[in-house]
Amino acid sequence: xxxxxxxxxxxxxxxxxxxxxxxxxxxxxxxxxxxxxxxxxxxxxxxxxxxxxxxxxxxxxxxxxxxxxxxxxxxxxxxxxxxxxxxxxxxxxxxxxxxxxxxxxxxxxxxxxxxxxxxxxxxxxxxxxxxxxxxxxxxxxxxxxxxxxxxxxxxxxxxxxxxxxxxxxxxxxxxxxxxxxxxxxxxxxxxxxxxxxxxxxxxxxxxxxxxxxxxxxxxxxxxxxxxxxxxxxxxxxxxxxxxxxxxxxxxxxxxxxxxxxxxxxxxxxxxxxxxxxxxxxxxxxxxxxxxxxxxxxxxxxxxxxxxxxxxxxxxxxxxxxxxxxxxxxxxxxxxxxxxxxxxxxxxxxxxxxxxxxxxxxxxxxxxxxxxxxxxxxxxxxxxxxxxxxxxxxxxxxxxxxxxxxxxxxxxxxxxxxxxxxxxxxxxxxxxxx
Numbered sequence: 088x089x090x091x092x093x094x095x096x097x098x099x100x101x102x103x104x105x106x107x108x109x110x111x112x113x114x115x116x117x118x119x120x121x122x123x124x125x126x127x128x129x130x131x132x133x134x135x136x137x138x139x140x141x142x143x144x145x146x147x148x149x150x151x152x153x154x155x156x157x158x159x160x161x162x163x164x165x166x167x168x169x170x171x172x173x174x175x176x177x178x179x180x181x182x183x184x185x186x187x188x189x190x191x192x193x194x195x196x197x198x199x200x201x202x203x204x205x206x207x208x209x210x211x212x213x214x215x216x217x218x219x220x221x222x223x224x225x226x227x228x229x230x231x232x233x234x235x236x237x238x239x240x241x242x243x244x245x246x247x248x249x250x251x252x253x254x255x256x257x258x259x260x261x262x263x264x265x266x267x268x269x270x271x272x273x274x275x276x277x278x279x280x281x282x283x284x285x286x287x288x289x290x291x292x293x294x295x296x297x298x299x300x301x302x303x304x305x306x307x308x309x310x311x312x313x314x315x316x317x318x319x320x321x322x323x324x325x326x327x328x329x330x331x332x333x334x335x336x337x338x339x340x341x342x343x344x345x346x347x348x349x350x351x352x353x354x355x356x357x358x359x360x361x362x363x364x365x366x367x368x369x370x371x372x373x374x375x376x377x378x379x380x381x382x383x384x385x386x387x388x389x390x391x392x393x394x395x396x397x398x399x400x401x402x403x404x405x406x407x408x409x410x411x412x413x414x415x416x417x418x419x420x421x422x423x424x425x426x427x428x429x430x431x432x433x434x435x436x437x438x439x440x441x442x443x444x445x446x447x448x449x450x451x452x453x454x455x456x457x458x459x460x461x462x463x464x465x466x467x468x469x470x471x472x473x474x475x476x477x478x479x480x481x482x483x484x485x486x487x488x489x490x491x492x493x494x495x496x497x498x499x500x501x502x503x504x505x506x507x508x509x510x511x512x513x514x515x516x517x518x519x520x
Contacts, residue, residue: 126442126451128189130383132376132401133182135436136410137208137216139171139327139464142320149320152313154287158324158333167215170327171433174464175216178434179223181470188472191399197229204394206234207404208245216434217404224400244375245405247368248510256305259363260298268296271353272310278318278349279310285338285347286317298357307358315354318347326433326464341461345425352427359408360415360429369412370508372403376439377500383441384450384493407431416503418484421456423477432458437481442490450493454481 141160142149149157162168167175186192192199203224207217214235221231236242264271272279282288296309306312324334325344331337335344359365378391379401388396393403403409410431414420419437422428435458442451457478462468470476480489483499491499 125445127445128186128191128440129443129450130380130399130401130441131186131191132379132403132439133436134372134376134403134405134410134413134438135178135216135220136407136431136433137167137171137210137212137404138175138219139168139323139433140165140212141168142316142323144316152286152288152317154289155336157320158329160327163211165210165212167212167219168327170467171212172215172219173467174326174434174459175219176223177467177470178436178459178476179220180226181475182220183224183226184472185475186400192225195226195228197225199399200225200229200231202397202399203231203402204234204398204400205231205402205404206244206393208242208406209236213245213404213406217402220402220404224402243371243510244403245372245409247508248371249367249508251304251364251367251508253300253303253305256361256364256367257298257300259361260305260307260357263357263361264296264298268309271296275311275349275353278346279314281343281346282314282317282350285321285335285343287336288313288317307354311350311354311357314347314350318344318351321347322351322432326461328465328467344461345427348427348430352430355407355411355431356429359411362415365412365415366503366505367508369409369416370503370505371510372405372409373413373416373500374504374509376401376403377497377504380439380441380452380500381497407435410435410437413437417499419454419456419481421479421481423456423458423460423479425461425477426458430458432461433464434459441493451490452483452493452496453489453491454483455479455489456481 141162141164142157143165145164146157146159160168183192187194205217205221207213214233217233217235221233224231296311297307298305299308321335321339321344325339325341359368375391375393378389379393382389382392382394382396383398386396394401411429414429414437420429423430426432435456438455438457440453440455442453443449444451455478457476459470459476463470463476468474482489483491483496485495485499486492
């Protein structure tokens with residue numbers, strides 16, 4: 088803070104500075120309370136990653152690559168941890184406070200329960216995250232069903248619809264890698280060295296950086312795929328609150344974590360945000376989001392929408408892949424404090440909010456990305472409107488500023504969708520779980 092503000096370095100004053108900064112960045116309420124003048128919030132879509140989970144590889148597989156055993160998480164591979172569930176409940180309570188202040192939800196009672204639609208992918212971690220939201224969005228007083236696939240198949244809403252062309256995918260990534268992909272090793276050598284010093288990898292990945300076929304799809308070769316998995320696992324240890332030897336064998340520092348997450352960010356950028364790959368997996372999801380927004384704006388049933396006309400809130404619980412796909416399709420980017428650019432930590436969410444101008448009845452759309460900070464997750468810190476999660480407003484292509492006229496925003500969303508990867512009936516099969 089500049090000296091002109093007269094701020095000293097006392098603990099008390101530092102707390103005042105933090106509180107003042109939080110007030111500046113917190114989402115603002117509608118109408119006279121300080122939000123967009125003359126606007127009322129009508130509908131919100133929250134696309135959230137699941138909460139903190141255990142590694143998806145079992146320890147036998149992980150230990151084959153490390154000099155020392157990885158920690159025991161106490162849950163099955165890939166499942167939501169108890170700490171992760173608590174963090175989602177904290178986020179759900181924050182969403183309730185925010186949406187109540189903005190006038191979308193009532194502060195008490197269960198009348199809104201039937202106007203909240205939660206849809207989760209069929210994995211345990213996504214289902215349990217959906218249930219944690221259901222328990223906390225209305226302060227645990229009301230029943231909210233969680234919808235999910237029940238036929239044992241992958242849900243195309245989250246896994247994608249249609250059949251991507253692996254040759255096109257290969258070419259798309261190769262084009263971005265450039266003529267000399269090996270230069271990435273030099274550029275990210277500090278991150279790779281830091282990861283090596285923590286994990287002490289004993290089984291090296293292929294040295295050559297590139298992209299190659301893998302079954303019906305493709306994979307990034309070289310050290311970055313393995314490094315992405317390990318750096319994500321170290322992040323999960325940190326935000327789950329592990330300590331001592333369980334936290335990177337006692338070798339993981341906050342600074343080291345930030346450094347190794349460069350590897351994860353690079354992998355996600357190439358394999359999830361490359362436009363063709365993003366559209367192939369994300370078009371079905373974005374199409375249903377768009378149809379749901381259209382239904383809310385029209386006040387009548389729209390094919391492909393999730394939920395019913397008159398709903399207030401749609402919560403979609405998926406994966407970091409889904410968020411990276413959406414950002415890649417729409418050309419969106421964010422940079423939250425403590426994270427690498429475009430990072431998608433557990434519980435992070437992209438929020439689409441539909442606003443109506445009271446005088447004209449015209450609608451506008453706003454986008455925002457939010458996520459708890461690393462310390463908020465590690466310490467299970469309560470959230471509030473004055474101490475919110477990190478967040479950043481996003482601007483759609485063709486829009487000026489954060490608020491975008493609905494017809495312009497609608498066209499921007501529509502242009503990003505590839506109809507070859509949209510399944511119209513994906514919203515009709517799931518039932519309550």
